[in-house]
Amino acid sequence: MFANHLQPDLNPETVERSPTRIGYGDGLLEAGKRDERVVALCCDLTESTKTHLFANEFPERFVQVGVAEQNLASVGSGMAAMGKIPFIASYAMFSPGRNWEQIRTTIAYNNANVKIAGAHAGVSVGPDGATHQAIEDIAIMRALPNMIVIAPADEHEARKVALAAAKHEGPVYFRLGRSATPTVTTPDSPFVIGKAERMFTRDEAHEKKVGIVSTGSLLFNSLMAAEQMNKEGIGASVLHMATIKPLDTEALIEFAKEHGKIVTVEEHQINGGLGGAVAECLGENCPTKMVRVGVQDVFGESGEPDELIEHFGMGIDSIIEKAKSIV
């Protein structure tokens, strides 16, 4: 059954849909109102990253950097050195894609209090195609010491992530999506950096069990897959791992022990992302049979967002199929 703090309507046909970047824009604006140290920087993508909400309200605390993502990261680091809380935004393919070394040296190594918003992450960017579909960002950011890595599930969670990031002392990366994805959580659903949340609990009557660990907006497909599997007699649960680093290892190990089989679900390469993080943790602590849903070591391509999710094997049926392959 679904966690009691989720949206009442989770029917795929009628569920509300909104892009996570909308939640980011709202959260950034709110963070700016709460703390005058918050500043925002953007690379000519102010409206599509929703940074314009902040820029319109606080023009003196907004820096238009132009199309220069390497500069973006290091200017952010410099502002943090003077006590500001910079939020730097671009598309994930360019930040942290293009400017990874600047993030490593000037933000992570300096432990600078910079928040990195990577918009248009995942294949659901859609028609823009592979060049603009960041599906490696979790892997490259997860490798950095001092870095927090988060993939919010929906608009409400993205808003909470922005607010929590502003309060957290140190670098934070979070990825955002371009397309409207199902709104699963509510303004009251809990979000704490580093804490996994059980979103669906299996029917205990079923003997066969499988645990689905998801991150980002594929939480919705994971929930739908779990509900369907329970109808088919498989006790599937969903653990939402919004924070990929630091991984909530305690919750994950407990979840793996309870279910015995684990499926990871992410809109990212299966190598180095959530699937990698979960495999590392379970391999060391609680070896568990697992299978990874995500992009299978290939590049994306143009198409409509939902089409691409299906095409690359991250749709509801694909999750069920993968899960059944190990149950």
Added chain:
Amino acid sequence: MQYLSSKEIRSLELKANEIRQSIIEMLSEAKSGHTAGPLDMADVFTLLYFGVLKHDPKNPDWEERDRVILSNGHICPVLYATLAHAGYFEVEELLTLRKLGSRLQGHPHKAALPGIETSSGPLGSGLSQAVGMSLAERIDNPYSSKFFYCLTGDGELQEGQIWEAAMLAGKENLHNLIVIVDRNGFQIDGYTQDVMPMEPLAEKFEAFNFDVQEVDGHSMRALNDAIGKAQAVYSQPSVIIAHTIGSKGVDVFERDFRWHGNPPGKGPEDRVPKDKQAEVALQKLRTLAGTINQEDIS
């Protein structure tokens, strides 16, 4: 701008000489690191820390301090040596350079050592950070008299990020940003003119809305005047192109690009054998290339 008397200039020159000696000692002890840049920037660093900066070595985090952002991190021996001589930490600690557990990392690490404003080494990002600091300061205090001195080198100017940062600095008219370029004319692979010509450098910066000055990078008076003028420019960021002689102060190392990335003991042997390089360099410095008796400066 502060006027420097002849006596003050002489005292700064002697201090720069002591700093050069420390650079040779620490590099030969470390057995790795860069020689030419640290030696040729010793005059600039000495003038900054002993004549120009608002700073307090006993309170390195003092809010009101000017910031020195070393963008070309590989010349950090000169920064470390200057900080030590200015009283940030003991001069003896310089000999730990590049050793396991040392606060003096091979390239500067902000968290390791007081007085280091940022970690640097990968080229091109220091100027961006200086721009960010200057922007942040302007939000808090548009009339600030705090200055942000970004030190960079002519080889580093080949990094695209430098020009991204210059564009933003020029756009934002960051008057409290003062960039000082070590224009020694060479880099690891050879002479800058051969590797990647940078001229017309002054015009390049002018095109990015910088106030540009070109000075003798070894003249305390010329450098001091240039910094004074740069401080007075209110509508633009400033760049001072300091024309330096690589490895300045040790004539047998000077002007040879092979000293860019080698320490004494591992440099080119045509003028001094490897095992004598540190000793000869120190002797040259202690006697100002043989022009004075050692007693005069002890």
